Amino acid sequence: MLFEAISRKLLPELDDIRTAVARPWSDLRGISNSYAAKSTIIIPLVGYYILFNEYLVKWMHLAQQVGGSTPADHIPRRVLWLYMGLCSIAVGTFIYALRCPPEVKKYGDFKDYVNGDGPALTDVTLRGITQELDRHGYDTIRYGANKDLLSMHFGYLDNLHRSSRVGVTLCFAVGFLILGILSAQVFFRVLLRLVGL
DSSP states (O other): OHHHHHHHHHHHHHHHHHHHHSOOHHHHHHHHTSHHHHHGGGHHHHHHHHHHOHHHHHHHHHHHHHTTSOOOSSOOHHHHHHHHHHHHHHHHHHHHHHHSOHHHHHOSSHHHHHHHHGGGOOHHHHHHHHHHHHHTTOOTTTTOSHHHHHHHHHHHHHTOOHHHHHHHHHHHHHHHHHHHHHHHHHHHHHHHHHHTO
């Protein structure tokens, strides 16, 4: 009885958390389709080559010695955190590129999808969409108009691949959290220097 009372209390809260973490693809589209996010995909490769290449590390040490400063024995921790934050965003962008349906990547919401693809769809394509929605339990008989079918279809596509959407959301959250912390640290250092502390 106690377990039932606790589960009744916690289940709605867990659903809210799951909904917050499993954002629809259209919510993730703005970040994932940006050039900044797409360019982070190369960060793991380029960053690895720069950060962990022995030749470049030795060259940086030599440049520090010639310049008169003391050589560092390791890569600065902030650089590694920056690398991890950008890699996290890159992984999220990569998952989005692989798993997000093309219709959602192209159109921001169902209205754009209906207005963009709707007039060009043939009867054969509409029958295929109807069959796909019927297989997944949508009531296509009651909402038989093309506009309604396309709206349902976009909603279906927008919520496909829940685990991938959760992965993208978490990767973005971790990446932006790391970048936000690093930016705040730099901001406060500059602020303290300006104030004279």
